[in-house]
Amino acid sequence: MNRIMVVDDEAIQRRVLGKMIREYLPGCEVVEASNGKTALDIVQTAAFDVIFTDIKMPIMDGFDFIEHMKKLSTATRIIILSSYRYFEYAQRALRLGAFDYVLKPVKEESIGLLLDKVRESIEKEKRVSPEEISREQFHISMNAYYGHLLGEWVQNGVSVAKFQELEQQYSLEPSGAVIITRIEDNTPGDLYPEGLDDIRGAMPGMLVSMLSSENRVVSFFASNPKLTMISVMTAKRPDEVITGAVLAALEEYGQRLSDNYQLSFAIGVSNVRADLFREASVCYNEALDAADSRYFLGGDRVVTHGSVSGRIAPLHYDFHKDEELFKEYIRTDKADLLLKHTDDLFRRFLENGLPYREQWLKSIIQLVLHIAPVIKGFVSDEAYTSVLREAENSLTACASFKECQEQFLEILRGFMKMMHNSRGRKHAEVIEKCVNYIEEHYTGDISLEHAASLLYFSPNYLSMIFKSHLGVSFTKYLSEIRLEKAVQLLGDSDMKVYEIAGKVGFKDEKYFHRVFKAKYGLTPDEYRKKNALPLSPS
Template identity: 55%
Template sequence: MNRIMVVDDEAIQRRVLGKMMREALPDGEVMEAGNGMAALELARLHAFDMVITDIRMPIMDGFGFIEHMKEIAPDCKIIILSGYRYFEYAQRAIQLGAFDYLLKPVKEESIAQMLDKVKETILKEKQQNIEQENMKRQLDSNLNVYFEHLLQEWILGNATTGAQLQEIQQQYSLGMYGAVFVTRLVELHAEPLSLERMGEIRDLMPDQYSTHTGFNGRVLSFFPPEDKRIIITIMTDDSPAILLNSLNEYIQNYCRQLSERYNLNVTVGVGEVGSDFYLSAAKSYREALEAAEFRYFLTDDQVFYYRELAGRMKPMHYDFLEAAAVFKDCIRASKTELIIQHTDEVFHRTLEEGLPYPKQWQKSIVYLIYNIATVIKDFLSEEDYRSTLAEIEKRITACATFLDCKKEFLDILQQIMTILQSCRTRKHATIVERCISYIDNHYMEDLSLDSAAQQIFFSPNYLSKILKDHLGVSFTKYLTEIRLKKAIQMLENGDMKVYEIAGKVGFKDDKYFYRVFKARFGITPDDYRKNNALKE
């Protein structure tokens, strides 16, 4: 990366972040701005690879900056600064197109990890661009290379000049009305599809359409430039009724053929049928892509019509902070059943008012788990904690469906609870050892639960519970048992008077010592000494 900008109205924090960035990227250029407006002025003069910005700033806040920055430099990676108290800010920023977020207070390790993540993303994008260009050159297409590229530019909304649209019209004679389909293919076997096989699948769409429906309109299929696992299909006719009548039946047949013949998992997204299709094709394509994404929630379907889904798509406005607090309480109390119950409620409530956008949902769930995971932060090293968070994000974003995400969510919470229980067990064992050591060294004194707890800096109730859980007896019973064992040793190995032994082991009243001793061993201390002497 060559150039980075830090945007924050707090001068000290901005300089600290800038210093961190310069140290982490000594060969790069780091610029600073005190608000969103000043940052935009810099962005108009310089090309930035990455921007780190606060949200709450005067003149222009982070939200306004993100919106304008996406217009000026859509490829720039925008990182927002977020605290746990402002989760809704992070949610909105992600919805506006932020690449990622850093949690306050920002540490050098966080900066280094984020730089690595951005570098890796930029490198992957460049590599993908290279690979896409190579695939373009290698693809054995039935369409002329130039016109396929022109179709791609048109469907992406880039071919907007009259001359380009006229070229497409002259070459393909498309109808006035049309719709765009996207077919997303996922192999069900380990071996990836070859380019030749992908070309064969691409050509199946227009060939089979006319065969099955008797459709006489124009059908074209081609690949987008960025992803060769998607096939774009354009269908047009001068009559919208003819176009719509046979549409659903054909697409179902097409999906079935692809699944059976090529062993593929097929998802089809269908954009709206539009008039003046030369101008509305790009919109229909975007709708088709968006509709296909919702198989994440609707796993039983293969075909997704934008017109049917549009009313159900809802941006997320749900605040997970309250849910995070509930989950943390359940984890601390080791309440697995309540965790399952609250998970059901959260996932069900999410879908009550509509379907959120899948990527927005995944990022929100990751952020929810980040909040929950704070229960184990103090028990792990900084490196282990950050590694755990990174693995959580990887697992959630890899989920192909909403149900997979729910299962993974529960597994992650169970893992967090196991870590907490394990760390608590080790901590409690240390407390018990300290308490036992203290009793062993002070049993002869006027010892009580309160005084022992005070010495090892724990509350009496907490210490009592831990001792009961680990030793199976109360503090008083354990102390009495130690005192009696010490008394036995003195009775067996010396000639001290019984009342003297009682005082030496912590009993103030020798009569009480007699009662406790007899209750424990069935005989008095004097009889115990006599019996022991006879044995010797």
């Protein structure tokens, strides 16, 4: 594709969509127009592969523009920019011959999917006759229209008139349920290099072939980047919808998908509703929850909402105590405790039920991000950022709760290894930073705790490595520096002793006198009167 136009009276919408297209197709020219009339003038001077157009625009709206465009060029694919609020407009546009439509606000993944779909259509067009192209374009437009209408019904509900249209098109019965088939692998394109088109093409027919002729089912695909097929199964009576035979057929269907494509599939089945027209969206969400539950349960590919509904619950868990324990095990190189606590933690997660999958992923990623500062003093900022990004991606890509647990443990072991490999060198750097910090701030109210927080260490651990490297404690070293500075001021200035004490960081003059005499055998006044060189410690 060489040239694409974006037609929208909202300048921000045009620019955002244009930017997405340019990023997805770097070599493609993207032209913008603010209404249908301006767009038609531009089309007179140049050919376009794709035109994205809004419907409601001044001067010339999207409908008039589409009708004019079909007279000028049948090769240009027109994609509608729409919203749920104006869904009926998108339906009309598809009937007029629009290629597809995308919902506002536009998402990057939707644009990528649509542009890939257009590219495949253009390539296919080169291989078939004009008559076949005309029939295929009509078929594609009608499929897109009914696919979007089905999606609107099960996700948000539609008017009686729209449902009657679906009912007539697909011979829907009153009772029914929704079935979700979804690839669990988050990188199916990498696992199955030949692409996902043949999987998408095979899934509906494979499902029908597994079911008996009495089962009435219609399938379509969700408009998201993850391969998710939504199937609506209907029957005259509720007890005829999801039978034991149907569940067995669904299990066989899932097994065949996995065997054929070497990917992990989850199948979620909603409860049956006697009035599916009004309760389709409830069934859809139940099927999603059931499919999500397989992530935690493992085992059978098919999960019914009835088998998990009493176990699904929001996740309520305070990670703070676990964060600190994990940090301590990593710092002290205790791999056995790291493994044990990971096992205990993941077991506790499921004790109160099955959390919502997206909530769970956000929580476990946040836990890792809160543990990660334990290595911040041991790696560069660039490496630290890269480690966090890789950790988040690897956890998101896990296809199951068990795999997530293994990946979580692997990430923390990686943190431990980083510390182990660079501990000696980094400890020296940390102590150098700590010493510099004391040299620069000894006059102020500084403490081991504050220094530890600046260096991303616990006070106990910083105290341990400080004494290991310098042979004295942090507090003792700070006191020595302050006394050395005090000696310099006693000899080089006429400041009073109490002023010197405050100047070098001693807030208590009596304490200053005591530690000074303990080190030099003289009080500060006696030391100044003798005007001697610094004495050796007694």
